Amino acid sequence: MELCDRNIAELRTLLDSKELSSVELTRYYLNRIEKIDAQIDSYITVCADEAIQAAKKADERIAKGQAKALTGIPISIKDNMCIEGIRTTCGSKMLESFIPPYSATVIHKLLNEQAVILGKTSMDEFAMGGSTQTSYYKKTKNPHDLTRVPGGSSGGSAAAVAARLSAISLGSDTGGSIRQPAAFCGITGMKPTYGSVSRFGLIAFGSSLDQIGPMAHSAKECATILNTIGGYDCNDGTSSRQEIDFESLLGKDIKGMIVALPKEFFEEGIDKEVRESVLAAAKKYEEMGVCIEEVSMPSLKYAIAAYYLLSSAEASSNLSRYDGIKFGYCMPHAKTYKERIERTRREGFGDEVKRRILLGTYALSSGYYDAYYKKALYIREKIKEEYNKIFERCDVMLTPTAPTVAFKRGAIENDPVKMYLADICTVTVNIAGLPGISTTCGYDKDNMPIGMSIIGKAFDDAKVIQVADAFEKDFIRKAPSL
Amino acid sequence: MLDTALITYLAELSKIEVEEASRPKLVAEMSAIVELMDTMNDLILEEDFQKVGEGVHLNNLRTDVCKASYEREKLLQNALYKKDGFFVVPKIME
Numbered sequence: 367m368e369l370c371d372r373n374i375a376e377l378r379t380l381l382d383s384k385e386l387s388s389v390e391l392t393r394y395y396l397n398r399i400e401k402i403d404a405q406i407d408s409y410i411t412v413c414a415d416e417a418i419q420a421a422k423k424a425d426e427r428i429a430k431g432q433a434k435a436l437t438g439i440p441i442s443i444k445d446n447m448c449i450e451g452i453r454t455t456c457g458s459k460m461l462e463s464f465i466p467p468y469s470a471t472v473i474h475k476l477l478n479e480q481a482v483i484l485g486k487t488s489m490d491e492f493a494m495g496g497s498t499q500t501s502y503y504k505k506t507k508n509p510h511d512l513t514r515v516p517g518g519s520s521g522g523s524a525a526a527v528a529a530r531l532s533a534i535s536l537g538s539d540t541g542g543s544i545r546q547p548a549a550f551c552g553i554t555g556m557k558p559t560y561g562s563v564s565r566f567g568l569i570a571f572g573s574s575l576d577q578i579g580p581m582a583h584s585a586k587e588c589a590t591i592l593n594t595i596g597g598y599d600c601n602d603g604t605s606s607r608q609e610i611d612f613e614s615l616l617g618k619d620i621k622g623m624i625v626a627l628p629k630e631f632f633e634e635g636i637d638k639e640v641r642e643s644v645l646a647a648a649k650k651y652e653e654m655g656v657c658i659e660e661v662s663m664p665s666l667k668y669a670i671a672a673y674y675l676l677s678s679a680e681a682s683s684n685l686s687r688y689d690g691i692k693f694g695y696c697m698p699h700a701k702t703y704k705e706r707i708e709r710t711r712r713e714g715f716g717d718e719v720k721r722r723i724l725l726g727t728y729a730l731s732s733g734y735y736d737a738y739y740k741k742a743l744y745i746r747e748k749i750k751e752e753y754n755k756i757f758e759r760c761d762v763m764l765t766p767t768a769p770t771v772a773f774k775r776g777a778i779e780n781d782p783v784k785m786y787l788a789d790i791c792t793v794t795v796n797i798a799g800l801p802g803i804s805t806t807c808g809y810d811k812d813n814m815p816i817g818m819s820i821i822g823k824a825f826d827d828a829k830v831i832q833v834a835d836a837f838e839k840d841f842i843r844k845a846p847s848l
Numbered sequence: 849m850l851d852t853a854l855i856t857y858l859a860e861l862s863k864i865e866v867e868e869a870s871r872p873k874l875v876a877e878m879s880a881i882v883e884l885m886d887t888m889n890d891l892i893l894e895e896d897f898q899k900v901g902e903g904v905h906l907n908n909l910r911t912d913v914c915k916a917s918y919e920r921e922k923l924l925q926n927a928l929y930k931k932d933g934f935f936v937v938p939k940i941m942e
Contacts, residue, residue, distance in 0.1 A: 464926055690928075694926070738885060
């Protein structure tokens with residue numbers, strides 16, 4: 367078995383028994399990146415020297431018998447999480463030469479365990495997109511079919527894990543940006559409960575929706591990563607003090623659970639093969655002793671509008687910091703302050719980012735606020751109420767992760783409306799702040815992965831992982847042939 | 849339906865320069881997006897609509913303690929124009 371086909375628990379055993387050093391493992395992954403990533407374009411920045419140095423420190427710690435779960439394990443990081451001294455671009459020209467003066471809390475937590483950061487992965491500019499084709503740097507390809515997108519916005523992380531260019535990765539999810547690329551690339555990705563992982567040092571997009579989460583080969587690996595990066599952080603005002611042991615229910619029987627199937631997620635617009643594959647997974651759960659119950663979420667039809675209004679309104683405010691003065695791209699030949707800001711933002715932002723800022727400004731502006739922003743907040747409350755009602759009776763909910771499998775590059779990513787509609791299966795989880803995990807449940811006729819999502823009530827992350835893990839135990843995944 | 853005047857106004861509020869030539873394309877794109885947002889128009893608002901946003905949601909605020917901040921030079925390292933420990937900006941008053 368190739369090293370890259372081993373899970374992190376197996377790598378942990380090899381490292382702790384000294385059959386393998388972290389330096390050897392890191393060099394192995396760096397070689398793979400050098401050989402393979404030219405086809406995939408998953409990394410914006412590879413930190414080879416820093417990774418080898420970190421691996422040496424990890425080996426010292428392992429030698430002392432003080433290894434933690436991720437000590438010496440190679441990980442990639444989406445390029446919207448700050449690492450002190452390492453360029454962080456957020457996929458934008460605006461941050462082409464930005465070197466953060468501090469690290470995100472999740473990075474501190476990884477480095478405290480001596481995990482080895484291989485590099486920063488590509489993403490849609492400012493995490494706005496579902497294809498990783500709006501990146502200013504690398505337009506990532508899907509390892510299962512290089513003519514298709516890897517999904518997004520964490521497409522670089524998903525592709526890197528699927529192509530075995532890092533053992534695991536961190537992504538971020540504002541409206542499905544971990545789960546959808548995980549589905550498209552045939553891996554597991556989880557958006558934990560809002561507030562369970564610190565957002566300090568994550569470049570802000572929609573602050574009430576953004577959440578950092580793991581991307582890996584299994585729900586079990588996601589749980590291990592979350593137990594490292596999760597927990598209260600005084601630097602994040604929305605960080606929760608409620609502790610979660612993400613691994614606590616792994617391996618426990620799911621017999622007797624009630625799984626909700628919301629009928630609106632299986633109607634028109636969902637590809638037939640996707641629908642059939644998720645329904646077949648529901649059948650498998652039934653065979654495991656789970657009761658499937660059809661439920662309804664009437665507000666789903668308003669979810670896309672509410673999500674895009676809320677996230678764009680927050681983005682228009684968050685992205686006002688890019689003024690060409692303090693950091694980031696600066697249009698140098700400005701005569702006035704106004705000219706400096708307006709031209710910097712014209713040249714530094716891509717088209718999709720500009721559209722979202724304009725939409726957010728529109729929703730918040732005088733005369734439109736009640737009709738758009740306030741109504742979106744109202745829908746947010748309705749969606750939360752509908753979820754609460756479902757979880758009064760049901761343990762988790764099962765849906766497709768995306769209406770289709772990964773689409774061809776160039777097919778729809780230049781049509782904003784079609785791209786927005788493709789987020790229908792994922793946005794409600796962010797709107798309600800819930801935990802959701804995507805795992806592969808089948809393959810279509812072209813051998814492209816199909817993802818299903820398991821959603822739970824807030825802070826039921828361990829249960830969501832437990833249900834995904836139960837399915838994964840008997841499911842055989844297909845690795846991309848590269 | 850959005851028009852060029854509204855796009856120009858929004859661009860000004862957003863502090864993004866939009867060239868004259870690219871405005872018609874932007875009007876078309878933004879109109880299609882706003883049309884999608886207008887799917888909310890058939891939503892029947894219940895009595896509780898007026899209460900939306902009234903509730904105060906307190907975050908987990910941390911204790912207010914003095915601690916060292918980041919070094920000024922480190923924070924200035926990403927600015928293109930700086931002098932004597934400050935950011936330098938073009939003239940604001942014309």
